[in-house]
Amino acid sequence: MDRLKKRILTESAVSGGDIIQVDMFLNHCLDIDLIEEIGKDLAKRFRGEKITKVLTAESSGIAIAVFVARALGVPAVYAKKFQTGYIDPSVYSTEVHSFSMEKAFTLRVSRRYLDEEDHVLLVDDILSSGQAMLGLMDLTSQAGGTVAGLAVAIEKANKEGGRVLRQMGLRVEALVTVERIEDGRIIIAE
């Protein structure tokens, strides 16, 4: 997706060695028009597949998941990381290790919103180590549902997440693949 590539190359920066900062348009300040196009493009790649729900993790995946779900005409569910607001006491839960947070956290989703009839498209902003995606897969599997595929705006190919998930036989779609980071410069795969 040329528009996203261009924004990454012209606006994003690199910090902490290999954290790509895309908070200026993707996950803190949201460029709605860009995120809507990201959502539509990701949905298009799964058109024809049976998908009944979009599942993401709190919070950076929510905006993209909303537009993927809108394009597919299905609800979006976000697994909660934080104990805020009301959540059904009856949940599926899974432990996820976050490398960027350098700690573990629990993802929870109410049992009411995932079941064995569900074909679930997992959505996130960035695929890196794949730990959050493995957590979402575990939640779907606990519910007896089927993972229809994984859709992300940006995949970091210098991390093992995408490779591991594809080796598991899953379909992983990314709009932009960051090949590597070289002297603080982001190298995007053609």
Place this chain on the structure above:
Amino acid sequence: MDRLKKRILTESAVSGGDIIQVDMFLNHCLDIDLIEEIGKDLAKRFRGEKITKVLTAESSGIAIAVFVARALGVPAVYAKKFQTGYIDPSVYSTEVHSFSMEKAFTLRVSRRYLDEEDHVLLVDDILSSGQAMLGLMDLTSQAGGTVAGLAVAIEKANKEGGRVLRQMGLRVEALVTVERIEDGRIIIAE
């Protein structure tokens, strides 16, 4: 907004005395079509006002804020509650007491995404005690920006938030006002 009223009356439940559960369509499992209509209706009420940004708090306000921002053609920014992912080290921050969480938390927004030129519409799913909104107002004020108004899907009139904020001279728009909860039944204002 009749559609939202109907969903509240037919689907939501009450727990813990007066927590209104709307997680089945508003803030855990997201009915995108409904939330888009909520966003459009809230935006319509502020049409003609100068608004340069929509500001919400992580996480339950994000989906609504996205559609308000889309209808107004401006970016949406969400203040972060949690230390996850990348955030600019230079932030405005404010302490907020949450009655539903029974603890205090810090809201942070990068200094890059709010400034003195901004006219900010504050958006959330539910207005109750108003603490989160006061936090968002404080962030806007630290940036030297102007609060253009407050827009929420649901206002709980049995809590003091809406009254306090209006007494401060702010324009507060809610699509549905819950008058009170009576024996576990939700009474909506006409």
